[in-house]
Amino acid sequence: MKRIVCTIILFILCIFCLSGCHGSKRQELFEIPEEFDTEKQYEITFWAKNDTNLTQVAIYEKAVADFEALYPNINVTLRLYTDYGRIYNDVITNIATGTTPNVCITYPDHIATYLTGDNTVVPLDELMADEKFGLGGSELRFDSPKKDEIIGKYLAEGMIGDKHYAIPFLRSTEACYVNKTFVEKLGFTLPETLTWDFIWEVCEKAVEKDADGNFLVNGQPVLLPCIYKSTDNMMIQVLRQKDADYSTDAGEIGLFNDTTKEFLLELADHTANGEFSTFKISSYPANFLNAGQCIFAIDSTAGATWMGSDAPLIDIAEDRLVKFETEVMTVPQFDTENPTMISQGPSVCVFNKSDDGEVLASWLFAQYLLTNEVQIAYSQTEGYVPVTSKAQKSPEYLDYLAREGEDNDLYYEVKLKATKLALNYTDKTFVTPVFNGSASLRNAAGQLIEEVTKATRRGREVDSAYIDSLYSEMISLHRLDGIGAGSGGKADLGPLPPTAIMLLSLIATAWVFIGINILVQTLKKRKNQGNS
Amino acid sequence: MKKFLAVLMILCMAVSLFACAEKFDPAKKSEGVMSYADYDAAAMDAEVVIEAYVQATQSWWENKITAYLQDPDGAYFCYEMACSEEDAAKLTKGVKIKVTGYKAEWSGEVEIVDAKFEFVESEKWVAEATDVTALLGKDELIKHQNKFVTFKGLTVSKVEYKNGEPGDDIYVTVSKDGAEYSFCVERYLTDPDTAVYKAVGELKEGDVVDIDGFLYWYEGVNTHITNVTKK
Numbered sequence: 001m002k003r004i005v006c007t008i009i010l011f012i013l014c015i016f017c018l019s020g021c022h023g024s025k026r027q028e029l030f031e032i033p034e035e036f037d038t039e040k041q042y043e044i045t046f047w048a049k050n051d052t053n054l055t056q057v058a059i060y061e062k063a064v065a066d067f068e069a070l071y072p073n074i075n076v077t078l079r080l081y082t083d084y085g086r087i088y089n090d091v092i093t094n095i096a097t098g099t100t101p102n103v104c105i106t107y108p109d110h111i112a113t114y115l116t117g118d119n120t121v122v123p124l125d126e127l128m129a130d131e132k133f134g135l136g137g138s139e140l141r142f143d144s145p146k147k148d149e150i151i152g153k154y155l156a157e158g159m160i161g162d163k164h165y166a167i168p169f170l171r172s173t174e175a176c177y178v179n180k181t182f183v184e185k186l187g188f189t190l191p192e193t194l195t196w197d198f199i200w201e202v203c204e205k206a207v208e209k210d211a212d213g214n215f216l217v218n219g220q221p222v223l224l225p226c227i228y229k230s231t232d233n234m235m236i237q238v239l240r241q242k243d244a245d246y247s248t249d250a251g252e253i254g255l256f257n258d259t260t261k262e263f264l265l266e267l268a269d270h271t272a273n274g275e276f277s278t279f280k281i282s283s284y285p286a287n288f289l290n291a292g293q294c295i296f297a298i299d300s301t302a303g304a305t306w307m308g309s310d311a312p313l314i315d316i317a318e319d320r321l322v323k324f325e326t327e328v329m330t331v332p333q334f335d336t337e338n339p340t341m342i343s344q345g346p347s348v349c350v351f352n353k354s355d356d357g358e359v360l361a362s363w364l365f366a367q368y369l370l371t372n373e374v375q376i377a378y379s380q381t382e383g384y385v386p387v388t389s390k391a392q393k394s395p396e397y398l399d400y401l402a403r404e405g406e407d408n409d410l411y412y413e414v415k416l417k418a419t420k421l422a423l424n425y426t427d428k429t430f431v432t433p434v435f436n437g438s439a440s441l442r443n444a445a446g447q448l449i450e451e452v453t454k455a456t457r458r459g460r461e462v463d464s465a466y467i468d469s470l471y472s473e474m475i476s477l478h479r480l481d482g483i484g485a486g487s488g489g490k491a492d493l494g495p496l497p498p499t500a501i502m503l504l505s506l507i508a509t510a511w512v513f514i515g516i517n518i519l520v521q522t523l524k525k526r527k528n529q530g531n532s
Numbered sequence: 533m534k535k536f537l538a539v540l541m542i543l544c545m546a547v548s549l550f551a552c553a554e555k556f557d558p559a560k561k562s563e564g565v566m567s568y569a570d571y572d573a574a575a576m577d578a579e580v581v582i583e584a585y586v587q588a589t590q591s592w593w594e595n596k597i598t599a600y601l602q603d604p605d606g607a608y609f610c611y612e613m614a615c616s617e618e619d620a621a622k623l624t625k626g627v628k629i630k631v632t633g634y635k636a637e638w639s640g641e642v643e644i645v646d647a648k649f650e651f652v653e654s655e656k657w658v659a660e661a662t663d664v665t666a667l668l669g670k671d672e673l674i675k676h677q678n679k680f681v682t683f684k685g686l687t688v689s690k691v692e693y694k695n696g697e698p699g700d701d702i703y704v705t706v707s708k709d710g711a712e713y714s715f716c717v718e719r720y721l722t723d724p725d726t727a728v729y730k731a732v733g734e735l736k737e738g739d740v741v742d743i744d745g746f747l748y749w750y751e752g753v754n755t756h757i758t759n760v761t762k763k
Binding site: 050052054057058061079080082089281282283284287315316317454457458459 | 579
């Protein structure tokens with residue numbers, strides 16, 4: 001009888017032990033508290049990014065101050081960056097030490113990497129839907145947008161798998177800022193939709209020089225007709241426009257294909273002819289554009305305040321500024337009937353903490369960034385668009401849009417044109433699939449263009465064999481051979497299925513029985529030896 | 533007599549030892565290495581091989597380091613050289629290195645990019661600051677690009693933190709003889725804990741200062757400040 005009881009107890013213990021081991025080191029899942037404790041003091045940190053623009057800094061600071069006035073028991077510490085890459089690196093470092101910020105401006109690509117930590121980033125679906133503290137919630141102390149007042153396309157960009165891990169903060173796209181004066185001087189008329197063919201045709205004409213070596217179009221020794229700021233976006237958009245592979249939703253890499261190669265070889269030809277360069281190689285497109293040394297400057301709509309002769313932000317000496325008419329157009333297309341362009345811009349994620357109240361306080365602040373006050377103020381600093389229809393349709397914002405060109409500051413014409421482009425083409429924008437490794441793939445996409453451009457400028461032969469070799473180098477450098485469907489890092493496998501628990505328990509029980517048997521046999525042996 | 537001979541021999545040996553010792557020449561280059569004049573004459577995007585002495589480095593990051601180098605003939609700015617964390621710790625002031633990379637220009641700053649380096653056995657050499665105050669506003673100033681320099685008697689017009697608060701770069705506008713110039717405290721060279729970062733943060737409009745730093749360029753002279761002395 002004793003043996004039977006012992007066996008049953010051991011069997012039960014085994015089941016508990018085995019079940020307990022699975023996921024024992026995980027950070028606890030966040031659960032929404034029933035109430036928000038207004039008596040408890042919460043200290044939260046907010047890591048934000050600005051575009052080296054002090055007005056944006058002031059808006060962040062005001063948002064923090066206004067929020068703290070509404071919730072006196074929440075203290076928000078702001079830490080500012082001017083580079084997404086630095087935020088990403090700091091977050092990765094702080095995940096390891098358990099010192100992540102509470103709220104962070106980021107890109108979904110980066111969140112996919114953060115998610116390789118256990119419950120590091122809080123899924124926002126339940127928080128968004130919560131009656132009291134969710135979007136438009138009954139117990140909020142501010143006028144939050146309802147879920148259906150966030151532009152659906154932008155909200156969906158924060159989804160990884162079937163959960164939202166980010167809410168959009170602001171959105172932009174890319175635009176081509178054109179020196180229309182030079183285009184017409186060269187004998188061309190801007191088409192309704194810009195194409196790569198048109199750009200190369202103008203560039204080819206633009207690089208003609210006089211006997212002294214100065215370019216005919218600007219009379220200067222320097223001209224880079226086309227400069228692209230973000231070459232990762234350039235590659236991604238070219239592939240999308242050509243309906244070529246980049247990656248699947250599951251993370252299978254398609255970037256290194258023949259369409260990519262064909263485009264890179266074409267780009268090498270134009271680089272060799274002095275028609276093309278990049279920000280990383282030559283510097284900001286805006287500086288060259290404003291000095292009359294660039295005709296097609298391709299950059300974010302969120303860089304519009306730097307573009308044009310009358311730009312409110314200028315980085316070059318006044319005596320180098322050239323007067324010209326600026327046109328704001330969509331990025332160059334291959335298919336003018338179906339223009340497509342990237343959707344980009346900061347999103348906000350909330351990091352998990354052991355105190356659910358602290359996470360709720362973080363969520364309240366993240367949500368506060370979606371209020372009209374913050375959305376409209378921040379979007380006006382650059383060619384950003386608010387991510388809520390609530391802000392986009394507000395009389396204040398509509399009035400802002402209507403006053404294009406009234407001055408060269410808040411209503412700067414080029415900025416307003418860029419903003420309207422981003423608004424008008426929202427339906428034509430796209431984002432790339434997000435998975436653990438998608439940030440590396442994006443880097444590789446941009447580096448392909450950078451390397452081809454540099455190699456061409458350095459007189460290397462850029463041919464099919466060079467591209468093949470470059471593909472291998474990029475795959476190795478960015479560790480893309482280990483990425484693909486099913487390699488999403490530490491996946492959440494959930495609890496063990498009952499059959500697995502049963503099987504493992506049986507194996508464990510068998511080992512326990514074997515142990516008991518050996519013990520009993522040993523004791524018997526000793527007893528027999530003692531008797532003899 | 534024996535004593536005299538012994539002393540004589542010692543003296544002879546000492547004299548011969550001095551004669552054998554090669555005098556340290558900081559301008560000396562290894563075989564296959566460009567002189568500064570050759571480097572200066574090289575075309576943009578050309579491959580360059582130089583040897584020079586580390587004067588300062590920016591903070592190491594992602595296996596890359598940015599270094600300010602100089603030899604007695606000129607100075608070099610090596611942007612994001614490939615570098616292990618272990619080697620970064622050895623890139624101290626005065627250490628000689630051989631750099632292979634490509635000459636490039638970014639917003640007026642002539643630099644060496646996509647570079648790798650190796651240590652060269654040598655005595656250390658540290659550049660004296662060249663006084664270039666008189667060259668401010670003149671075309672000749674750019675000939676000293678990247679050198680460790682000093683400016684005397686500049687008047688502070690504006691001090692502005694890049695992010696509106698301490699932590700990132702500090703933009704300093706100074707004037708001399710009615711013209712204004714933009715200088716910078718580069719946080720990856722002199723971070724917020726350094727004396728110069730704090731000293732510059734405390735400067736007020738109208739202060740007259742002497743400034744030491746590296747003659748960096750960004751759309752014009754944009755010295756990376758390493759020391760400031762308020763007069």
